[in-house]
Amino acid sequence: MPDPSADFDAILTAPPVEVSSAPSARAGGPLVASTRLPPFASPAEATVELVAAPTAPSLADFAENFPLYRDPVLAGTFAGLVLGLAGVFIVLRRAVFVTAAVSQSAALGVACAFLLAIYTDVELPPVLLAFVFGGTGAVALAFGTPARLPREGVVGIVYLASGSLAIIVGERISQEAHDVASLLFGSAVLVRPLDLWLILGVGSVATSVLVALTRPLEFSGFDPDAARVQGVPVRGLEALLWLIVSAEVAVTTRALGALPVFAFAVLPAFGALRLTERLPACLALAALFGAVSGGVGYVTAFLLDLPVGASQTAVATVLAIGATVGSRWR
Amino acid sequence: MTQSPPLLRTRALEIGHGAKALLPPIDLELGPGEFWAVIGRNGCGKTTWLRTLLGLLPPLRGAVERRQGVRLAYLRQKGSVDDLYPLVARDVVAMGTLRSGACFGRSRRRARNVERALSLLGAEDLAELPFRTLSEGQRQRIVFARIAASHPELALLDEPTSAMDLVAEREAFELIGRLRQQTRVTVIVVSHYIELVADHADHLLFLDRDTPVVVAGTPQRVFDHPAFVAAFGASPTRGPAS
Known part of the structure; x- marks a missing residue:
């Protein structure tokens, strides 16, 4: 069983380390990051050695050092696949910014977990509080919009309130720990084995449920009143969808960062919706675009010495724009 | 009102948003195979009444009783399709x-x-x-x-012909008639097109929020009612639309 206290111990005892946001770094000439990361350890525990490389990073260098990059590549690819799939339902419900608000709520949950551990000795797994906070935010946004307030306004309030609280709580933690941003949001460069397993496990469950419930979810989004009248459990389906999204966002935000998670949940679906008139094909395309964005984005970051999350987002954007342009020739 | 057991019955049903009822209490029974049309001016509560029957809105007072296990279908107003x-x-x-x-x-x-x-x-x-x-x-x-x-045993259609030209409207009502003939479904249609509903419906429900009054019955009974005449003028001619 993973030991959640490893995170807290790491914060309190680890010396400051500098981890580049790119998988390789240049210092005069290109450098290759060599990383040692014990199982279930936090990024703060990583030791990073920068080894001088004689030439610019190439695909051959990447292939040669692939065991170092395997976990983050796998995490990014699988997260992209699952969020791409879920993103179709999110975009069709015109609720893309709910994902951003959920991501902030999840970060607040992580911050609260560390705060509790530091000040009260109550040690809860950060990902659990991330899910509780994110799930509460998602379900509240899906069902609890007050009358006379547009949902976008409420999403904005949740986003800002969670974001500001996460920073305030993060400040309290930062007196005790370094690199708070990567603790709250992850960096996508280094992925702990525990985070990888969570991404694979939660993602597999999420994919199975979404595929099995594709038709009812489609009906409940397309015409919720008619679906309810026919006896389809619309409210239950909506609650399930947002709980799945918040669980996926909680585990992926913690591992990869807020930016790529938001990008995976929006851009692949946007591109896929331009290319097909069938929902199953749309889901498959969005999952493919998401997976390609996660994997190719990491490799691109390695080759061009870019921040990983931004590189993954850029690849997803290029695919979405390409799909939009390509749809004109259909 | 009907020989067969009703599919749906309302008892002193009062509808609206908030505390104040839009209309007087409504008592009504809908039997199998009937064709009802709900008419009235804009904002008189037609859609609210329909959504209350479906359970999408709670009644203010009174009750909606549906036969156990009755299969319902609903078509909401145009413009809500994404x-x-x-x-x-x-x-x-x-x-x-x-x-x-x-x-x-x-x-x-x-x-x-x-x-x-x-x-x-x-x-x-x-x-x-x-x-x-x-x-x-x-x-x-x-x-x-x-x-x-x-x-369905009961289909509720909320203004299915809005935003249509006269030919398309007529075709839509013919399709509803065909659907009803083939499936013996009870149909409730909310509509503004009084000439068309006069041609197709067996029963009318006229809602008037100003008077306020609710009139239910055969088209002729509704058309002859003083509240209808006050709202719409003389009763429409049945047969081919004028």
Whole structure:
């Protein structure tokens, strides 16, 4: 069983380390990051050695050092696949910014977990509080919009309130720990084995449920009143969808960062919706675009010495724009 | 009012948003195979009444009693269909086959229902076309096929012909009539087109929020009512629309 206290111990005892946001770094000439990361350890525990490389990073260098990059590549690819799939339902419900608000709520949950551990000795797994906070935010946004307030306004309030609280709580933690941003949001460069397993496990469950419930979810989004009248459990389906999204966002935000998670949940679906008139094909395309964005984005970051999350987002954007342009020739 | 046991009955039903009722209490029974049209001026509470019958809005007072296990279908007002969805017409019709406890997979029986519904509405040639590219009349045909695929006992249609020209309107009412003949479904239609409903409906429900009054009965009884005459003038001519 993973030991959640490893995170807290790491914060309190680890010396400051500098981890580049790119998988390789240049210092005069290109450098290759060599990383040692014990199982279930936090990024703060990583030791990073920068080894001088004689030439610019190439695909051959990447292939040669692939065991170092395997976990983050796998995490990014699988997260992209699952969020791409879920993103179709999110975009069709015109609720893309709910994902951003959920991501902030999840970060607040992580911050609260560390705060509790530091000040009260109550040690809860950060990902659990991330899910509780994110799930509460998602379900509240899906069902609890007050009358006379547009949902976008409420999403904005949740986003800002969670974001500001996460920073305030993060400040309290930062007196005790370094690199708070990567603790709250992850960096996508280094992925702990525990985070990888969570991404694979939660993602597999999420994919199975979404595929099995594709038709009812489609009906409940397309015409919720008619679906309810026919006896389809619309409210239950909506609650399930947002709980799945918040669980996926909680585990992926913690591992990869807020930016790529938001990008995976929006851009692949946007591109896929331009290319097909069938929902199953749309889901498959969005999952493919998401997976390609996660994997190719990491490799691109390695080759061009870019921040990983931004590189993954850029690849997803290029695919979405390409799909939009390509749809004109259909 | 009807010989067979009613599908739906309202007892002193008061509808509205907030505390104040829009209309006087309504007592009504809907029997199998009947065709009801709900008429009245804008904002008189037609949609609110329909949504209260369906359980989408709570009644302010009184009760809606539905026969145990009655199968319902609902078509909401035009304009609420989202063109973002990647659907072909057949997918929309297939939504009619989804019910509580029958949401998974694609059984042969459900596929047969979809084909039968498309055929009943003469929409086989539209089946593989993207729903968002269809004309208003074609979309209406497809959503009626969705209703047929759900095998309802009671179908509630909220202004199904709004935003249509006169020819398309007439065609839509003929499709509703065909649906009713073939499936023996009870139909309630909210409509502004009094001449058309006078041609097709067996019963009218006239709602007037100003008087306020609710009149239910045969078209002639409603057309002769002083409140109707005060609101719309002389009763419309039955037969081919003027």
